[in-house]
Amino acid sequence: MAKLTGTNPDQVPTNADLGDMAYQSKDNASISKIDVPNEGDLTLNPSGGRVNIGDPDGNNDYTLNLVNRNTSTHLLARFRNVSTATEFLVRSDGGAIIRAHAGSGDKLSLGSNSSDHILIETNGEVQVTSGLLELNGNDIGGTQVTIADDAVASITPPRTGGFMIVTTQGDSVYPNIAGSGMLYYDVGLSLDMRRLDVFGTYTFGSSDLSVSTSDLTGTTGTDTHVTFSAQSGVIKIENRIGSSSSFQVTFL
């Protein structure tokens, strides 16, 4: 006759086979280790409630409460993608509070899908890759464009009116005064673009910086000049310097 008790599928386990689990209530089970096989799913509190890890009190309002009681480390949580070697770490030391680690270095990114909109590098560089800065309701911004010779760029300022400071080739070994200067712009209902003067005498910009409120096609403005034009909602920049150039534009 086959043995009726045991741990095989066709046997009934005794309390000794089950260990401590035989004496526990499902409402408050104490388990040293749970091993969920690869094909298994682990669902905690599907109808609500809280998950506490490392918090003996458990009397908090957090849905997920992670407490590291190991005093020798500041690490708290890690999310790691093995295939890309990308990590998102949450630390509790006084320096980095949140740290995301990627293959080419650490960075913190705020974005949508795979696009970075705000990027913070560990070298201190902060990139706002699109959008603007709003300072208590005041929108300021900037952009950099590279424009071929006899070509036109169309850029959208953060406001319909304001000041723009332009530097030509400011990121190269040959910054260029041509096209550099400070302008007032109005791209609202009363189009306006002006090169600013200081004390009515000194021009805040190069002599080959031209302004317009007409549309630009690439060869509209004076040759060898950079022409800035106010159009409805946008500013057009026509580069006729004689070579492709980059322009750094700061809107105030």
Next chain:
Amino acid sequence: MTYTAENQGANFWLVTEIDEEGNPVKTHNVFCAETANTAEDAIALLTAEPAGDPE
């Protein structure tokens, strides 16, 4: 460093720098001339040696 270019309409291109590990590093706004308005043209504009100072 390698580059990719994605047209944003008309002569406007977004040129992205890609590092050795395949990660995008920086994106540049590039406006081409109408007569040379391909992805290769946009990348060439961005990577061209800067013209010497005329002064």
